[in-house]
Amino acid sequence: MIVLDITTFIGRFHPLIVHLPIGFLLLAILIEWYQGSKAKKKNNSFIRVGWLLGALSAIAAAICGWLLAASGNYPEADIFWHRWLGIGLAIVAIAGWWLKRDSSKISKLANNAITLLVVSLLLIEGHLGGNLTHGADYLLAYAPKPIQKLFGGPEDKSTLPQLESKDSVLVYDHMVYAILEAKCLSCHNDNEQRGGLNMQQKTLFAEGGENGPVVLAGNTVESELFRRVTLSQKNEKYMPPKGEPLTYDEIKILEWWINNGADIEKSLNEHDIPVPMQQVILRLYGLDTQPKAWYESVNLPPADSLQIETLEKAGFRVKTLGQENSLLDIKYSGKNITLAQLQQLSILKEHITWLSLANTNIENDWLAVVGEFSNLTRLQLEKTNITDQGITHLTQLGHLESLNLYGTNITDTAIDLLKDIPELKRVYLWGTKVSSEGASSLAESNTELEVIGGISGL
Amino acid sequence: MCTHKHNTNYSRRDFLTKTSLGMGALSMASMLDPMGLFAKDHSGLITPNGSGGSLGKPHFPPKVKRVIYLFQSGAPSQLDLFDYKPLLQKMNGQDLPESVQQGQRLTGMSAGQASLPIAGTIFDFKQHGESGAWMSDLMPHTSKIVDDLCFIKSMYTEAINHDPAVTFFQTGSQLPGRPSIGSWVSYGLGTDNKNLPEFVVLVTKDKYGQPLYSRAWGNGFLPSQHQGVQFRAGKDPVLYLTNPPGVDEKSRREQLDQLQKLEKINHEDVGDPEILARMAQYEMAFRMQTSVPEIMDTSDEPDHIYDLYGEDSRKPGTFAANCILARRLAERDVKFIQLYHQGWDQHGNLPNAIKVQCKETDQASAALITDLKQRGMLEDTLVIWGGEFGRTNYSQGQLTPTNFGRDHHPKCFTLFMAGAGIKKGMTLGATDDFGYNVVQRPVHVHDFQATLMHLLGVDHERLTFKFQGRRYRLTDVHGEVVKEILA
Incomplete structure (x- = not known):
């Protein structure tokens, strides 16, 4: 139909007029039921008038509604049912008025049926109209959680599914597909393949659309998928043509995925994630991909509290790392320790991840005990009498990251031993007998390793 | 005869709270042993291996085991130290454009000025280190260690005057009465060294300017053993700690033992938890009679350490001397060590006054960080340097060259x-080119506090204390961890 300003003007009376049939028809039905409950039947003319007014206003509402819909401000798909149910309601209301002119001429069953039909139509139609005006999630947005759950809950399209742990994440399945699903799948699925492209099936997606593959590994410029989502939004080729555009973070994920080979099988663990992408992944999927310290990735049952007590009695200060991390942080609280005391620690040797024996009289050979602590990541031996020989016991500590040897008697001989500690990241050598050449040779052997001396050298 | 006295000292609410939480299970023995006493979580259950904090264990593994907070009271001028704004130098003397200030509130001290002349810094700025951080030449020593530092240039606060701003920074509220950060840390995480308080405060002596109230290290509504203990320079580092003349250690011990018996009776009768706090404090004080002199006697520090911290460090009570003490306290696992240095409130005569301040603090602050680093203590110690707010880009009073x-x-x-x-x-x-507003990644004081607690292994939303009918926390209902700076 031709849309004129005047038709839109009239159309906009729709929200006003729709309330009239609701009021008239419901009032007429309520009076009718009230009278029906009375013993003495009486033909009330108001019921008839109510139905007539209801029918007339329903027709007016339908006409206004049609004009309003023609203005093009509402998506056709959402309007369909509201439009035809509204027209249906007007017809049923006219029929109701016609049948109820004289209550004696209509069977009770038919009378009740038409009443029930009108009430149901009013409810459904009103709800659909409300959804059009206020949005589908308006009604339940503030409903108590159980009620929201009952109705499937509001669908939150603003965030992608959040990922829990890095280990099980597949880049395509869990990250890329989540974006495609939110932004592309409505037109490229099993039922509908615009441009011949189906993104719902992995293999079909890889095949591409009418003009071949939409993704070219390692080449974002030539990848149609990437080109389309980064065009000007005014360009008619821009994707998605309707709805929310892809966000910056989503585009960054697609770019990173394509540049890294656009593999549809690889897991996140197989990729090196550059720092800027770590931030993007954190924002988009709530997933922290910063490399975790070893002590954060070990899962052990909590240490036995009696064993902890034993260690405390032996003079150790024992602390559990966290409420969900049962590894232990242990420090010897005095200066004089015996081998027997140290050996006590072996009862919890897997749990010990931070250990301080600083300032004690520990001897080289005793470190053999410490060498058994497989999850040890931080060891403090500063200001003890240990020498190079003691370090030999530490080379098998596969997860040791930080070793404090300041103020000990170690020499350049220990440098080669320190090079053998595979995961060592920081070593403190201030006040030792290590020469500055020795220290720099250690630092050069491993770019990951920071050798920390004193303010004026070692 | 029935001698049972009706106990009128419990309030109805206290009674219900305590009986329902099973606090009746507290035994006297555990009260006298601070480790035992503190090794109870809030529900009164004994935690297997806590260090005495209400949390038992940290919420998550702590990155930081202790904090040294070098609080620069009075508010140092960021525009003359860290936040380089060449535009201000170019526009020196011109009136601050209204489009920058946009009617935001000023203090009563400069709101009445006929003009707000832009004051560019007169100090030279250079980039330092691999990170290229801008620093003015007022801080030559700190400039050398910028690659070890993390600057937040977008801090902002809500208070515009000193005391509310200090109180806000230290307690999360501008109004007095809330516990300070150190008290929350002590309450939540407990002690790592039962011979020293968890929270120690060192104030540079003979500095004046804005008053500094002890409530900045107060415990608020937390049990009183969590308040900060101030160590002073001089004969009596902790006031009233030493035995009076004629009382030796043995008689002191006996006296305390007798006192505890009396307090025990008192507690059974009255049931006030503050009695427990007081007893814990008596015992702590007794142990501190040995531990404090050992800390404060810095004669065992070698000369090269004094040289590192600067000449001032040989004079007890200076900021530099306090920095050495801070390191000594940190070495003995004191959890929260707070230094206060006053005198940054330069409403006038800034160029001269700030030089004095920097001379007093720059070398020692940098030395502390260097010293901690070479000892491997930056592994689990956090150092913070900053004031309660910033300073304006325009001159208060007359601007001369x-x-x-x-x-x-x-x-x-x-x-x-x-x-x-x-x-x-x-x-x-x-900040913007005028150094007036934050334009990128604003960090509110509550965000800073949330981040600090996070580093200590505490979820700031889950460390709470119920008082006057509601649960309080350091960050009130605000604060988000600044994840960008976490390593």
Whole structure:
């Protein structure tokens, strides 16, 4: 139909007029039921008038509604049912008025049926109209959680599914597909393949659309998928043509995925994630991909509290790392320790991840005990009498990251031993007998390793 | 005869709270042993291996085991130290455009000025280190260690005057009465050294300016053993700690033992938890009679350490001497060590006054970080340096080529941190070219506090204390962890 300003003007009376049939028809039905409950039947003319007014206003509402819909401000798909149910309601209301002119001429069953039909139509139609005006999630947005759950809950399209742990994440399945699903799948699925492209099936997606593959590994410029989502939004080729555009973070994920080979099988663990992408992944999927310290990735049952007590009695200060991390942080609280005391620690040797024996009289050979602590990541031996020989016991500590040897008697001989500690990241050598050449040779052997001396050298 | 006395000292609410939480299970023995006493979580259950904090264990593994907070009271001028704004130098003397200030509130001290002349810094700025951090030449020593520091240039606060701003920074509320950060840490995480308090405060002596109230290290509504204990320079580092003349250690011990018996009766009768706090404090004081003199006697520090911290460090009570003490306290696992240095409130005569302040603090602050680093203590110690707000980009009072002053400015300021759990050689956030408003990554005081607690292994939303019918926390209902700076 031709849309004129005047038709839109009239159309906009729709929200006003729709309330009239609701009021008239419901009032007429309520009076009718009230009278029906009375013993003495009486033909009330108001019921008839109510139905007539209801029918007339329903027709007016339908006409206004049609004009309003023609203005093009509402998506056709959402309007369909509201439009035809509204027209249906007007017809049923006219029929109701016609049948109820004289209550004696209509069977009770038919009378009740038409009443029930009108009430149901009013409810459904009103709800659909409300959804059009206020949005589908308006009604339940503030409903108590159980009620929201009952109705499937509001669908939150603003965030992608959040990922829990890095280990099980597949880049395509869990990250890329989540974006495609939110932004592309409505037109490229099993039922509908615009441009011949189906993104719902992995293999079909890889095949591409009418003009071949939409993704070219390692080449974002030539990848149609990437080109389309980064065009000007005014360009008619821009994707998605309707709805929310892809966000910056989503585009960054697609770019990173394509540049890294656009593999549809690889897991996140197989990729090196550059720092800027770590931030993007954190924002988009709530997933922290910063490399975790070893002590954060070990899962052990909590240490036995009696064993902890034993260690405390032996003079150790024992602390559990966290409420969900049962590894232990242990420090010897005095200066004089015996081998027997140290050996006590072996009862919890897997749990010990931070250990301080600083300032004690520990001897080289005793470190053999410490060498058994497989999850040890931080060891403090500063200001003890240990020498190079003691370090030999530490080379098998596969997860040791930080070793404090300041103020000990170690020499350049220990440098080669320190090079053998595979995961060592920081070593403190201030006040030792290590020469500055020795220290720099250690630092050069491993770019990951920071050798920390004193303010004026070692 | 029934001698049972009706106990009128419990309030109905106290009674219900305590009986329902099973606090009746508290035994006297555990009261006298602070480790035992503290090794109870809030429900009164004994935790297997806590260090005495209400949390038992940290919420998550701590990156930081102890904090040294070098609080620069009075608010240092970020525009003359860290936040380099060449535009201000170019526009020196011109009136601050209304489009910058936009009617935001000023203090009563400069709101009445006929003009607000832009005051560019008169100090030279250079980039330092691999990170290229800008520093003025007022801080030559700190400039050398910028690659170990993390600057936040986009701090902002809500208070515009000193005391509310200090109180806000230390307690999360501008109004007095809330516990300070150190008290929350002590309450939540407990002690690592039962011979010393968890929270120690050192104030530079003979500095004046804005008053510094002891409530900045107060415990608020937390049990009183969590308040900060101030160590002073001189004969009596902790007031009233030493035995009076004629009382030796043995008789002191006997006296305390008798006192405890009396207090026990008192507690059984009255049931006030503050009695427990007082008893814990008596015992702590007794142990501190040995531990404090050992800390305060720095004669065992070698000369090269004094040289590192600067000449001042040989004079007890100076900021530099306090920095050495801070390190000694940290070495003995005191959890929260707070230094206060007053005198940064330069409303006038800024160029001269700030030089004095920097001379007093620059070398020792940098030395502390260096010293901690070479001892491997930055592995689990965090150092914080900063004031309560910033200073204005316009001059308060007359602007001359060599002299100007700056008023209070809560909209933006800089602080820096170094140590465990945070990135090194990093600058977070930025201000506009006028150094007036934050334009990138604003960090509110509550965000800073949330981040600090996070580094200590505490979820700031889950460390709470119920008082006057509601649960309080350091960050009230605000604060988000600044994840960008976490290493």
